[in-house]
Amino acid sequence: MNEFVAFQRSDMESVQELLCQDTFPVPAPLLEHRPSTLGTHDVATSAYTSQAIHDLEVERVWKKVWQWACRTEEIPNVGDHIIYDIAHLSVIVVRVAEGDGPGAIRAFHNVCLHRGTQLRVSDGNVPMFRCPFHGWTWNLDGSLNWISCEWDFPHVDQERFALPQIRVDAWQGFVFVNFDADCEPLDVYLENLPEHFTHFPLEDRFIAIHVERTMPANWKVTMGAFIEAYHSVVTHPQILPYTGDANTQYDIYDRHSRMITPFAVASPHIGGRSYEQGEILRTILSYRGTDPEAFELPEGGRARPVAAADARRRIGAIAGADLSNVCDSLMVDAVEYFVFPNFMPWAAYGSPIQYRFRPNGDDVNSCLMTVMMLMPFAGDRPPAAKVTKIPSNRPWSDAPELGGLAAIFEQDTSNLHRVQKGLRASPRKSVTLGDYQEARIRHFHQNIDRYLAAGS
Numbered sequence: 001m002n003e004f005v006a007f008q009r010s011d012m013e014s015v016q017e018l019l020c021q022d023t024f025p026v027p028a029p030l031l032e033h034r035p036s037t038l039g040t041h042d043v044a045t046s047a048y049t050s051q052a053i054h055d056l057e058v059e060r061v062w063k064k065v066w067q068w069a070c071r072t073e074e075i076p077n078v079g080d081h082i083i084y085d086i087a088h089l090s091v092i093v094v095r096v097a098e099g100d101g102p103g104a105i106r107a108f109h110n111v112c113l114h115r116g117t118q119l120r121v122s123d124g125n126v127p128m129f130r131c132p133f134h135g136w137t138w139n140l141d142g143s144l145n146w147i148s149c150e151w152d153f154p155h156v157d158q159e160r161f162a163l164p165q166i167r168v169d170a171w172q173g174f175v176f177v178n179f180d181a182d183c184e185p186l187d188v189y190l191e192n193l194p195e196h197f198t199h200f201p202l203e204d205r206f207i208a209i210h211v212e213r214t215m216p217a218n219w220k221v222t223m224g225a226f227i228e229a230y231h232s233v234v235t236h237p238q239i240l241p242y243t244g245d246a247n248t249q250y251d252i253y254d255r256h257s258r259m260i261t262p263f264a265v266a267s268p269h270i271g272g273r274s275y276e277q278g279e280i281l282r283t284i285l286s287y288r289g290t291d292p293e294a295f296e297l298p299e300g301g302r303a304r305p306v307a308a309a310d311a312r313r314r315i316g317a318i319a320g321a322d323l324s325n326v327c328d329s330l331m332v333d334a335v336e337y338f339v340f341p342n343f344m345p346w347a348a349y350g351s352p353i354q355y356r357f358r359p360n361g362d363d364v365n366s367c368l369m370t371v372m373m374l375m376p377f378a379g380d381r382p383p384a385a386k387v388t389k390i391p392s393n394r395p396w397s398d399a400p401e402l403g404g405l406a407a408i409f410e411q412d413t414s415n416l417h418r419v420q421k422g423l424r425a426s427p428r429k430s431v432t433l434g435d436y437q438e439a440r441i442r443h444f445h446q447n448i449d450r451y452l453a454a455g456s
C-alpha cells in the first residue's frame with residue numbers, strides 16, 4: 001500500500017512532448033533522445049566497498065581520464081593556483097601567464113623532487129614554489145630556480161630537474177587535467193558535448209556559489225543519487241507538485257550521458273497532467289522565491305510557460321542579460337550532463353548547478369561532493385565565490401547560500417549514510433537497477449569496468 005497514483009510509462013507526457021509545446025525554438029541537442037540499450041544486469045556491491053577496486057581505479061581510471069580540476073576564474077592572476085587532490089594524488093594547477101593561450105595554465109605533480117614533500121597544501125598565490133623542508137624552489141613554469149647547498153648536488157642536472165607536468169586543457173571555463181601523457185585530446189574525450197554546449201555555453205558564467213561537503217558514502221554511491229530522478233518521489237516528496245520526476249528523459253552516449261527533468265509539471269506519482277495547473281505554478285514560484293500572486297495563469301493555460309517567463313525576468317535581472325528568447329526548457333528544467341567519470345555540468349539557466357564527486361583520499365566509505373552555481377553576468381566578471389567546506393558531521397545548512405537546495409541535499413545525505421552501511425553488510429552482494437531510469441548508473445559502471453579491464 002502506498003499513497004501514490006499507479007501509472008504506466010505510456011501514461012506520462014514525455015520530455016519531447018513538452019518541448020513541442022515550448023514558447024520558443026528549442027536548441028537541437030535537447031530534441032534528441034538516446035535511450036539505453038544496456039540490459040538489466042545487477043552491479044556488484046564491491047564496486048562501492050572494496051579497497052582493492054578503489055586502488056585499481058586509481059591506476060586505471062583516475063590516472064587515465066580527463067577530470068575537472070577547477071574553473072579558470074579561480075586562478076585569474078599569474079601565480080594563482082589551486083590544489084586538486086584525487087585519491088592520494090595531488091596536483092598544482094597554476095596560472096603562468098595572462099590570457100587563454102597555450103601554456104597559460106599548467107599543472108604539476110604536487111611533490112618536491114628532493115625528498116618528496118608536498119609543495120603546496122592550500123590554494124593561493126605565490127611567485128615561486130618553495131619547498132618548506134630544505135627550500136628547493138621552482139619557478140611557476142616548473143623550471144628549477146634554486147637548490148640549497150648546490151655544491152652537494154653535482155649529480156642533479158638542474159636544466160632537467162623541472163617539476164613533472166600533467167596534461168591540462170580547458171573547456172567552457174572548466175580546467176581539466178589528465179595524468180596520462182598519451183591521452184586523447186580533451187575535445188575528443190568530451191565526444192558530442194562540445195557541440196551541445198555551443199547552444200548553452202557556460203564560459204561566460206561566474207561562480208556565484210561554491211560548496212564542498214564530505215559525504216558519508218563512496219563517491220560512486222553518492223554520485224548515483226544525483227544522476228537519477230527515480231528517488232525523488234520518496235526522498236523529496238515536497239518537490240512533486242512541480243517536478244516531472246518520472247517524466248525524466250535519460251540519454252546514453254559513449255562515455256557520457258544526460259538527463260532532462262522537466263519542472264513546472266506535476267509528478268505522475270500525484271496525478272501528472274491532471275494535477276491542477278494553478279497549484280503547480282504556485283508551488284514552483286514559491287520555491288523559486290517569487291510571489292505567486294504576481295503571476296496569473298491564463299484561462300486553460302499551463303504553468304510551464306508562465307514559470308519560464310518568471311525565470312527569464314528574475315535571472316535576466318540578476319545577470320543584466322537578455323534572456324527573452326531562451327526557450328522554456330532552458331529556463332525551468334534540469335538539464336544535467338555527465339562527463340565520465342565524475343563531473344556533471346548542468347546546461348539550463350534555471351538550475352545552474354555543477355556537481356563533482358571525488359574519493360576522499362583513499363577512504364572507500366566517504367567522498368567529497370562539490371556543488372557550484374554558475375550564474376550569467378553583465379559587465380566585468382564578478383569575483384568567484386570562495387569555497388565553503390562542510391565536514392561530514394555538519395549539515396548542508398552550514399552553507400546558507402544554497403537556499404532551498406540545502407534541505408534537499410540533507411534528504412539525500414541521510415539516505416547515503418544508510419546506503420553505504422547497507423552495502424557493506426549486504427548478503428546479496430549486488431544491487432538491482434531499473435532498465436530506463438537508472439540506466440546512467442549502469443552505463444557508468446560499464447565504462448568503469450571498461451577502464452579497469454583495459455589496464456589488465
Ligand code: FES
Pocket residue numbers: 112113114115116117131132133134135136
Ligand atoms: S624535501 Fe623538498 S627541499 Fe627537501
Ligand SMILES: [Fe+2]
Pocket residue numbers: 225231232235236408412
Ligand atoms: Fe536527491
